[in-house]
Amino acid sequence: MSSMEAFIRGLPKAELHLHIEGTLEPELAFDLAQKNGIVLPYAGVEQLRQAYRFTNLQSFLDLYYAATDVLRGAEDFEALTRAYLQRAHEQGVVHVELFFDPQVHMARGVALEEVLTGITCALDAAAHAYGITHRLIACFIRNLGSEAAMHTLNALLAHRTAIDGVGLDSTEYGYPPSLFAAVFARARAAGLHRVAHAGEEGPAAYINEALDLLQVQRVDHGVRCEDDPALVQRLARERIPLTVCPLSNVRLKVFDRIESHNLKRLLDAGLCVTVNSDDPAYFGGYVLENYLAVQQGLDLTADQARQLARNSFEASFMAPQERDGWMARVDRYQAITPR
Numbered sequence: 001m002s003s004m005e006a007f008i009r010g011l012p013k014a015e016l017h018l019h020i021e022g023t024l025e026p027e028l029a030f031d032l033a034q035k036n037g038i039v040l041p042y043a044g045v046e047q048l049r050q051a052y053r054f055t056n057l058q059s060f061l062d063l064y065y066a067a068t069d070v071l072r073g074a075e076d077f078e079a080l081t082r083a084y085l086q087r088a089h090e091q092g093v094v095h096v097e098l099f100f101d102p103q104v105h106m107a108r109g110v111a112l113e114e115v116l117t118g119i120t121c122a123l124d125a126a127a128h129a130y131g132i133t134h135r136l137i138a139c140f141i142r143n144l145g146s147e148a149a150m151h152t153l154n155a156l157l158a159h160r161t162a163i164d165g166v167g168l169d170s171t172e173y174g175y176p177p178s179l180f181a182a183v184f185a186r187a188r189a190a191g192l193h194r195v196a197h198a199g200e201e202g203p204a205a206y207i208n209e210a211l212d213l214l215q216v217q218r219v220d221h222g223v224r225c226e227d228d229p230a231l232v233q234r235l236a237r238e239r240i241p242l243t244v245c246p247l248s249n250v251r252l253k254v255f256d257r258i259e260s261h262n263l264k265r266l267l268d269a270g271l272c273v274t275v276n277s278d279d280p281a282y283f284g285g286y287v288l289e290n291y292l293a294v295q296q297g298l299d300l301t302a303d304q305a306r307q308l309a310r311n312s313f314e315a316s317f318m319a320p321q322e323r324d325g326w327m328a329r330v331d332r333y334q335a336i337t338p339r
Contacts (some may be wrong), residue, residue: 008291008305012329014095014312015088015276015287017220017243019139019169020077020119021068021101022279023084026052032070032079040070052282057201057252060282061170068104077118085126091288094326095316097135098123099167103144103152112155116162135164135317137195140183142168142175149183157190164317165193167220168210172202177209184214193217193317195243199224200254204231211240218243218315223254225271226262236270241315245278246294247285258297267304274312306330 001009026048033040042048054060071077081098088096098119105115119136126132138156140149149168156163166187168180177196184194196214198206200221207225210216211234222242225231235242246261248254255261266273275294280286285293295305313326 004295004302004305005288005292007302008295009092009288011092011291011306011309011333012094012313012326013092013287013291013309014097014274014316014318014326015093016097016218016241016274016312016315017099017245017276017278018084018096019099019101019279020081020084021071021104022064022283023281024067024070024080025083025281028080028083029067029070032072032076036070036072036076038070054251054282058171060252060279064279064282065104068101069108071105072110074114074118074121077115078122079118081119081122082125085122085130085132087286089126089130089132091286093132093287095133095313095318097137097165097317099137099139099169101141101169102138102156103141103148106152106155112159116159120162133318133322135193136162137165137167137193138163139167139169140180141170142180142197143171146179146183149180150186153183153186160190163192165195167194168196168198168214169220170197172197172200172206176202176206177214181213184216188215195220197221200249201252204228207231217241217317221245221249221254223249223262223266226265232266232269232271235272239272239314241272241274241311242266243274243276243315245276245283246290246297247280248278248283251283258293261294261298263294264298264300264304267307272311272315273308274315275308306333309333 026045123134194216195218196210196216197220198210204224204227218241220243244263250258275290277287277290310327310330313323
């Protein structure tokens with residue numbers, strides 16, 4: 001292990017853009033398929049792993065949603081979440097704000113209670129075993145429309161104590177944030193945090209809509225903001241966080257290679273940029289691999305890596321005292337700083 005890898009691994013981090021369904025590794029998918037009597041259309045683990053290659057966002061989503069069929073009961077969601085949290089702990093994650101897609105599971109006849117019970121069981125166990133704190137964010141699938149999102153929000157509000165926020169994900173083109181203004185207004189009235197995917201494959205205008213019409217507190221992805229210099233200035237001035245997912249961006253052809261990614265430019269422009277893994281089982285790396293990819297590909301210094309970790313806490317929905325404590329701890333982190 002290089003000194004820089006050891007430094008980044010040891011940095012306390014919050015992960016703020018993580019779809020729990022996107023942590024389904026092929027090995028677990030086959031285990032759960034066997035348990036639940038499901039026949040996957042792949043000869044084995046390696047053939048499924050080879051299928052984790054995409055030409056665009058939609059081709060990824062097609063496989064992503066098909067693979068979730070192996071998740072049937074609370075114990076499956078618990079196993080999935082436990083596996084992610086163990087890996088996250090090993091990579092220095094001390095706080096996670098975890099996304100899940102309730103509509104995907106409810107459409108398959110899986111009760112929302114089953115999903116929530118499994119995920120929260122694992123989150124509570126990780127808090128006890130590793131000290132990892134969490135927030136749970138339910139995402140609406142934008143291509144299912146605003147009426148379905150409102151119906152889902154009604155179901156979620158029956159479990160208000162388990163849910164900390166709402167988000168907006170999936171196919172971006174043709175589904176601008178403005179379609180979901182009423183849904184997010186209701187979520188805001190209920191005291192829920194708000195985030196939204198915008199400016200990944202969609203235009204910078206979607207970021208402005210998410211901020212102005214949905215009143216989101218941070219933007220997931222947001223890398224297209226550079227197309228609008230006034231928006232970049234606004235994001236920097238208002239410290240509106242971007243939860244950037246570098247390896248995902250490369251795999252889905254948002255950038256052709258990591259060396260072309262704009263993360264360093266955004267960081268240098270004063271934006272509150274964070275590094276996250278998105279759907280790590282599909283995109284070739286968890287949070288540590290994403291940090292290492294941008295550190296190596298963009299030639300980041302140890303201080304810049306530290307700033308990214310600090311930003312992750314600043315951008316979190318932690319209680320202010322807890323958040324400030326972790327930011328101070330990152331500032332003091334010097335133990336194995338590489339020369």
